[in-house]
Amino acid sequence: MLSSSEKKTADMRGAYGDALVELGKTDPRIICVGGDTTDSLKTKKFGDKYPERMFNVGIAEANLVSIAAGLAIAGKISFASTYATFIPGRAVDQIRNAICYPALNVKLVVSHGGLTVGPDGASHQQIEDLSTTRAMPNMRVIVPADAVAVKHLIKIIAETPGPFYARLARPATELVYAESTPAEQFKVGRGNVLVDGSDATIIACGLMVGKALEAAAALKREKGMSVRVVDMFTVKPVDAELVGKCGRETGAIATAEEHNIIGGLGAAVSEAAGETYPVPIRRVGVRDTFGESARDEEVDTLLEQYGLTATEIAKAVLEARSRIRK
Structure with missing residues (x-):
């Protein structure tokens, strides 16, 4: 990374x-x-x-x-x-x-x-x-x-x-990977842990992986939290073993994707967690609505409007953490 x-x-x-x-x-x-x-x-x-x-x-x-x-x-x-x-x-x-x-x-x-x-x-x-x-x-x-x-x-x-x-x-x-990253790091059906952590996990795909890393860094800086970040580049078959491991070891999960929260990465992670180690999950993505036009220079504003930002991911982590049963 x-x-x-x-x-x-x-x-x-x-x-x-x-x-x-x-x-x-x-x-x-x-x-x-x-x-x-x-x-x-x-x-x-x-x-x-x-x-x-x-x-x-x-x-x-x-x-x-x-x-x-x-x-x-x-x-x-x-x-x-x-x-x-x-x-x-x-x-x-x-x-x-x-x-x-x-x-x-x-x-x-x-x-x-x-x-x-x-x-x-x-x-x-x-x-x-x-x-x-x-x-x-x-x-x-x-x-x-x-x-x-x-x-x-x-x-x-x-x-x-x-x-x-x-x-x-x-x-x-x-770029979240160095150009020297070996091919062996990528396997279909396996996610990559980019940052380790123990307080919560962010599982992301696509361009939202970069924003997940920003969110984890902000939570560490502002809240002293240790947040794991996973690049789940294989949405199917999702790495259920890694999802379960993250649930057991960190207690809460947030997902992030540039996709409807219905049926995409968040759904795949939720399904895997439900069958391996159920924990609170908060999904960040398009919330079952259509998008709208924006000039190229306004794309970041569009992502903000639909909640696809590092700030929203950090909020999702905190919300998932707050739902952990004591």
Whole structure:
């Protein structure tokens, strides 16, 4: 994990494009299917390098998913990419029946998840995708915290047979991992403890991991609290063993995600805690409402308006702690 003096930002989409290019060098089975968003998703990097393995099918997302499935049947490792509002939004039936049911080797890697899409507004702010994909049998759901995690996780899902849904953020996001972080630190189904603590736990995913670290630092500085921070980049299968361990050792949990609190990370953690070691849990996320448009420079204000801040996470920790039965 980076120290506070080393903080910088990087683009997850750029890391995705670079990872695909690297994978394509050694594995000719890697192909990419896009939906007229290849510049934005940075998959154009792969297409420029390997044009015979890049298929831009235009604004036809259901077709995009079905083509990726067909190529997987033919032995390819299919990466299918566009915005999160379109996949899974416009292709739920195809994802369910053409990819998950036969458990095909298709990797759905999308960007523009959550509220930070900005000016495109509620129609493009995908806040229910984790719930949708979590509920599909055979699907694994990944939400990287930063560009370093993206680099390693894209390689891992390429090497792991079966369907994956990976959700990237639109804006450049704070790096929480050092660039030298080894690939071995990332395992599907296992969370990473970034900061240890004994008074409470924050479990976060995506760009909310950086805000979770800020909240833990503020609670230590202002309240003298020792708060554990977990990057739960695998939302499904969630690391139930780690959730139970955090419950037993810290007594209270707050979750943080750029997603509806219904069906996403908070739900997955609550389910795992209920079956392992029940403790008070407070969820931070979009509270079952649609977002709204904001200029790029106002995205942070939008996150504040919807309670997706380090301050709100700290409040959630304190509330969860207050509900511990004596």
